[in-house]
Amino acid sequence: MSYSNLLNIKSCFNFLKSTIKPQDYIVFLNKNKLNVGFYSDLNTMYGAAEFENLAKKNNIKPIIGVSFKLTYGDIVLYAINNKGYKVISYLSSFISNMDRIDSELFEKELYKQSFENIIAIFCPSVENLINFKDKLNNCFKNLYYGITKQNYKYLKENKIIYANQISYLYEDDFFEYKVINAISEAKLVNEVNDLEKDFYLSNEDLKNYIDIDTHNKNMNEIISIVEDDVINDFKTHFLTYPNALNMPSKNYLEKICNDKLDDLKLNTQEYKERLSLELDVIFKMGFEDYFLIVSDMINKAKELNILVGPGRGSAAGSLVSYLLGITKLDPIKWGLLFERFLNIDRVTLPDIDIDFQDDRREEILEYLFSKYGKNHFATITTFQTIGIKNALRDCGRVFEIDIDDVNHMSKQINDRNILDFDKALSDSKILQKYQNKYPQVFEAAKKIVGLPRQTGTHAAGVVFCDENLWDIVPTKVGISGILQTQYSMNYLENIGLIKTDILGLRNLSIIQEVLKLVYQSKKVRIDLDRIELNDKNTFELLRSGDTTGIFQLESNGMTDVLMQMKVNSVEEIAITSSLFRPGPKENIPLYIKRKNSKTKNYIIDSNLEDILDSTYGIIVYQEQVMEILKRVANFSLGKADIVRRAMGKKDAKLMDQFKNEFIQNAIKNNYTDIKANELWHYIERFAEYGFNKSHAIAYSLIGYWMAYLKTNYKAEFYCALLNGVLGNESKTSKYLSELKKNGYNINGPSIKNPNSIYYFSNNFVNMPLNIIKGIGPEFLNTIKKIYINNKKAFDNLFTIIAELLKNGLTEPRYLALVYTGAFDCYGYSRKVLIDNKNTILNLTDFIDITNENEFEIDLPEEKDSPESLALYEKEYLGFYISSHPLTLIREKLVNKEKLFYISNLKKENIVCEVFVTIDNIVTKTDKNGGQMCFVDVSDETGEIIVTVFASVYEKIKEQIKLDQKLIIRIKSQVFNNKVGALLLDVVKVIK
Incomplete structure (x- = not known):
């Protein structure tokens, strides 16, 4: 085979220290007709799975390793097989979980390992090999010494191989390499002068450092003993759920499902058969523990009074999910299909996504961390890449471009061109002028776009593992001490790890707060599982277009469709949200026309009437596609789901194959060839846009809950909305305006109400003090403490001001409190309190001497003008409370x-x-x-x-x-x- 000197390659996942993206590396290998690729980043393995995946797709043998800096040189460790992979994954995890790298501690851990399944390439950085040579030879069975541009003159061992570090592939990439190092080190480009030129060398250049035959011989030795696939052990790594009865998980799952069927009085033949079918598939695929773990997580959330969503995604189609409490939808009642979620024909792992109220999501993670242990539960890494705006900003800085020019350039990047540098340039003459002015900046910026800059944390994804995580996936330290996978989510399923999305949903937090506020104001406990799903007033609210604050339904377009459709059920809400998407939107006028018409001649085939009647002959859901395929052509639902996916992805080859089978089977079922073709094209037309009914119904239930609460507990609903937008003046103004339109009275901020939230009491919506600009959290806490410890001080304007003056009340804070009406409760106009400010603020000493809480002084009586009230409220709050200036003028128009x-x-x-x-x-x-x-x-x-x-x-x-x-x-x-x-x-x- 061809020689290669890519033994010690560093990818772009050594952030801002290499320009080599895995995809570019594969292209390079193909271009140079090299059928083996080595991969060994420093300390971490972030890109290893991606590289292996790409290499195998391109018929290139991947050799996966990791490198470390030792006190006397660099060492690159390559895995011979999966056992060797576990060793390097552990070492990468060990060093990546350090708060700061301790080389001495790492080396102690390194020498504890068994390296029987490892190839080591040691690149000494010192001339004297005697001190460590014996130690290395005793430790490593397969040891080679790496020749570099620094040590080649004094390294004279037998098993030598060229292993100079490579951080960019082509000599011309040095400019880009220099730029990213400048960015990384916060230097100017012309200050970066100590970089070695380390790129792929030609055969002629390589001869300057090593004998080519020796190098090739040792390369071939390494390649011959490394297995083709080292990362995957071809197992599924579920945890075993530790159930209380110590039963096998299959038996335990079956028992609790059957017990729940009895509890719910659903033990009919239909439910028993459905349960048996689902359990059979779950057991065959080995997913019983996964369901039990997810169920346990949700039960813990309920125990902690954390609100959980009714379901998300296709898992809502599972009866097992419903019986375990994972979802709140009875799939038989709602007509949902298990096969859309899980079937033997589709060999992907199930992915149960769960919504929790977002302000308590972290408690769920802490529970899982505590229950299953640090080594068996992890969050998932994401990679933050350099975008066009940041590329321009970074390059502008390292080339010392005027900051005003840099800001002007970055402002030309918008939503339409943020992913395409060439489009951004073609869209903007301003950028084109700057490109002519600063050609180097644009050359560098274009090259570094897309390079990963740092890691992040996946917003929702977590994984569980039966073995120590680092045996399956290298890890790093994450938030709150929870481990994090070094691989991104795209490469976890292939190595047997199931991603579960634990999502935080803001709307669930709002719902939970409404429930709390309703209990506080009315002493009513609302059980969302027991509220009527056909509340007449709730649907009247939706049909009237009063959708502000309601999950998925408040956009103007969606509101308009809800009104036109005259929604009257949760299912109709689901249909509306399923149609209101690009593509399906085209069917909305037809749906509305058919819904409001008395004719029923729109069903394409009478045999399909029960499948299509609820959506007026229009295929809205993927489940309808599956049911039609089953009804017309006898496809199993599992197979029907495969066809549905092929149609959605426009997989022409698969669709042709299935079309022939569909038509043949339809003809056997007494359809004509013409009718069979007509039905196929009808399905094909809608399948691309079909939505997941399980998800649509589940999310529509959240929308219905919110609409129900808004209808029946409007004040508490708006208080929860307002608490969710503290600091957002526009939305606060909108919600307050709607409250007023609905006839509710609003108490402005009051010194006697030192709260941080809106609440409803005695038929008034009460505003918190923390909405006043300039008050600040510390001073608000001070007011709260005084209220708790010396409530009598609040009986009198002058005693409370005296108390506040001793505890941080400044003149600006006094003005803010007066102008927003916080002292209105004492009966003085705001104008009087401003005009007599100095007199009032100078009374402190006197009040302390007299010690009279009922101290009073005579102040004149003057009224505030509505215009001045509005003016200052806008200044100090950002919105109006008493009246809007336009309202005062409007009355006279x-x-x-x-x-x-x-x-x-x-x-x-x-x-x-x-x-x-x-x-x-x-x-x-x-x-x-x-x-x-x-x-x-x-x-x-x-x-x-x-x-x-x-x-x-x-x-x-x-x-x-x-x-x-x-x-x-x-x-x-x-x-x-x-x-x-x-x-x-x-x-x-x-x-």
């Missing part, structure tokens, strides 16, 4: 009833007049050189962005000023489900 509110602009092409104030103006030059602008406008109910084209802007630009109040004529537009508007004219400027 002629024909005010003809004006639209922004909140009513829910679809496209509404031409109307709105009364608004201008909050922000952004001008830009259009492609024809004219000046246009985007104007942020708002009214009492919301805000939108109004586009003003150059032809209109030229006429009215004198009227477009910040804080200007005006009536404008607009045409609504919808882009990415967000409503905006086009300015047609300025009708009137309001002085």
Whole structure:
């Protein structure tokens, strides 16, 4: 075979120290007709599984290793087989779990290992080999000495091999290599002068360092003894669930499922047969422990009063999942298919995803860590790569480009071109000018885009393992001491590890808070599993379009469809959300037309009526595809799922194969050839867009829960929403406005209510003190302590101010409290408290001397003007409480009833007049050189962005000023489900 000097290659997963991506390395090997690839990053193995996977796909033999720096040189360890892989995986894990690398401690651990299944390449960095040579020879059975550009003159051993480190493949890549080192070391490019030129050498160059025949001989020795697949031990690594009865897991799972059938009074023939079918598949695939572990996790969450979602993904189609409490949907009642989740024909591992309330997700991880032990439970690594914006910023810094230019360049990158450097350049003349000005910056930036920069943590994924994790996957230290896999999620299933997604869902936290607030205000405990799923008022709320804050249903487009569809059941909510996606959206008008029509001649075949009737002859769900394939062509549901997947992926080869079988079987079932073909094309047309019914129903149940709570406990619902958006002035204003429209009274922040959350009490929604700008958490905690320890101080304005002055009340904080109405409870107007500020703040000493809690002084009586109240509330809160300035003016306008509110602009092409104030103006030059602008406008109910084209802007630009109040004529537009508007004219400027 051809020689190679790629023995000590470092990939880009040695972050910012190599330019070599695994895919580029494979291309290089193919180009040079090398059918073996070595892989050995320093300390870590992040990219090892990816490289092995790519190599095998390209008929290249992967040789997997890892390298370490020792006190007397570098050592590269390659696994001969899976036993050897376990050793290097352990060593990589050991060093990667150190807070800081301790070389002495690592070397002690290194020499404890058995290296019978390891090839070692030692590259000494010192001339004197005597001190460690015997130790190495005694330790390593397969030991070679690595020649490098530094040691080749004095290394004269027999078993030598060229092993100089390679961090980039082509000589021309040195520039990119230098740039990433500058970025890594926070230096300028011209300050990086000590880099060795380490790239792949030609045969002629290699002769300068080593005898080629010796090198090739030793390379062939290594290659011949390494097995083709070292990472995979071809086992599935489930934990065994430690059940309380010490029964085999199969028996235990079967017992608790049957017991639950009895408890639920579902022990009919239909349920027993379904359970038997599911258990048979689960046992054959060896997944019983997986179900038990997930069930245990959910039971623990319920014990801790952590809200768990009703189900997610295809697992909701499993009766076993339902009986174990993993999901809340009876799949037989809802018509859900187990085979969509798990079947023998599809040899992928099951992936049960679970939603928990997001503010308590970490407690679940801590429980699993505690129960199964550090070595058997891990989170999953992700890799954060360099994007276009950061590439420009990094390269701008190392080339010492003016920061204003760097900022200007990065602002040209937007959602439309953020993944494509060439598109970003073609889209922006500004970038093109900068490219001409700074060619090196752009050359370097383009090359480093996509290189991994650092690790992150997968937002949800975890794995369990029956063996010590590092025997299966190298690990690193993660958050809170929990181990983390070094491989990303794409390479875990192949080595027998199941990924489980433990997700945090914000909406579940909101629901849980509503339940808590309802109990506090009404002493009512709501059991979500027992609420009526056909609450008439709940569906009236959805049909009215009052969807703010409701999971998956609050976008303008979705709200509009809900109203048109006149939803009347959880299933219809599911259908709506399943259709409201790119592709299926095209069927919405047809669905609505058929739903509102009395005719029923839309079913393509009468034999399919029970499958298609609920969706009016339109295939909405993947499960419908599967059922039709079974009904018409006798496909098993497992096989039908394979066909469904092939259609979804447009796998032409598989589809042709299945089509022939479908038509032949359909003909056997008394269909004509023409009808069979018609049905196949009908299925094919919808299958690509079909949605998972199990997931749709489960998530629609969350939407229904929220709609039910909003309908029946509106104030508590909005309080939970408001607590979730503390600091978001726009959403806070929107929710408060909706509360007022629904007739609820709102108490502004009050010094007598030193809370950090909104709550409902005595028919009032009470606002917390921490929404006031300038108060800060420390001062709020001080107020809380005073309230707890000296509540009597709050009986009198002057005693509480005296107490606060001793505990951090400053003049700016006093102003903030006054202007937001926190002292309104004492009966003085805000104007009086501001006008007499100095008198009030200077009373402290006197109050201390008299020690009279009922101390009073005479202050004049003056009323606050609504305009001044609104002005200061906006300044200190970011929104209005008492009244909106536009409301005060609106009342005086002629024909005010003809004006639209922004909140009513829910679809496209509404031409109307709105009364608004201008909050922000952004001008830009259009492609024809004219000046246009985007104007942020708002009214009492919301805000939108109004586009003003150059032809209109030229006429009215004198009227477009910040804080200007005006009536404008607009045409609504919808882009990415967000409503905006086009300015047609300025009708009137309001002085």
